[in-house]
Amino acid sequence: MVRFGDFNRICETVALTVCPLVGAEEGIEPTCYSRNVEVAGTLIFQPATIIIHVIALIMTSIMIYHIKSKYTAVGRKEIVMFFYLYMMVTTIELFLVSGIVPTASTPYPYFVAVHVGLITATFWCLLLNGFVGFQFAEDGTPLSLWSIRISSAVIFAAVFFLSIATFKGMAGFDPLRPVALWIVLYVFNGAALSIYVVLQIVLVLNTLDDRWPLGDILFGIAFYVIGQAILYIFSVRICDTAKHYIDGLFFGTICTLLAVMMVYKYWDSITKEDLEFSVGSKQNVWEVKELLGEEEYSNQGGYGGGYPPQQQQQHQQQNPQYYNDGY
Known part of the structure; x- marks a missing residue:
């Protein structure tokens, strides 16, 4: 049973990036994890998961391109920040889970702190995007954009400091009892995601005639929940069944990517582009002709x-x- 503020049971199930730095003097090793492969004399961990990370980077680049091509869509500049942050999280995670940055190296705690900070900033950015549709500040304006940028940067800096202080045992934090870090990763981020989902359901029900976007929201929630269940409950069983070729991290990464893709699909379904100002798209041009003298x-x-x-x-x-x- 997972206890509040305790990483021990979690890290015994799945090899998270924080596990070598918390819970015990030498970190916590998972019961079963994906086997490594040797490439040019270098050991690469989680090879199957790395492939999914590369696919995630490619798919996110495609989504960003399509978002940028909708020149007049509402919230275009705001939502693209979320996908940039997700790309950064994926890139850092690729370096960490693959062993390119060894767990015993000096930079490893700092990379993990960056990773945790970016994860939290990503959830925060998604939460703020949930308010864009309510037009508390007009989308695309400096107030809307910089409020997201500055607050996300502040969240990243605060969580980065918290992570380093926890890993190094500074400022009263203890790596053996990382309760504050646990709260940030699971309570704060979970609350941000939950509020975003509620806001979008309210937005669809109150302001849109079309109810199909609710399906995108439900699919996104389903993918995310399934991914978390596989990651934290079934990882060891999957690893043993697959003879250590893959573990729960592989399927968890896939489900997270699918959930992010559903965020894009939902945003795309609720935004309509003004074709009069679009560029490079086929359109029907309606002309109003003056009466002839x-x-x-x-x-x-x-x-x-x-x-x-x-x-x-x-x-x-x-x-x-x-x-x-x-x-």
């Missing part, structure tokens, strides 16, 4: 069949039946 109309064949003004007047006097009948 009498002289212009006559030159196009009206009233006098295209006669000059003097001949038109003469034609009208000679043929009044055409004009009296409405011609």
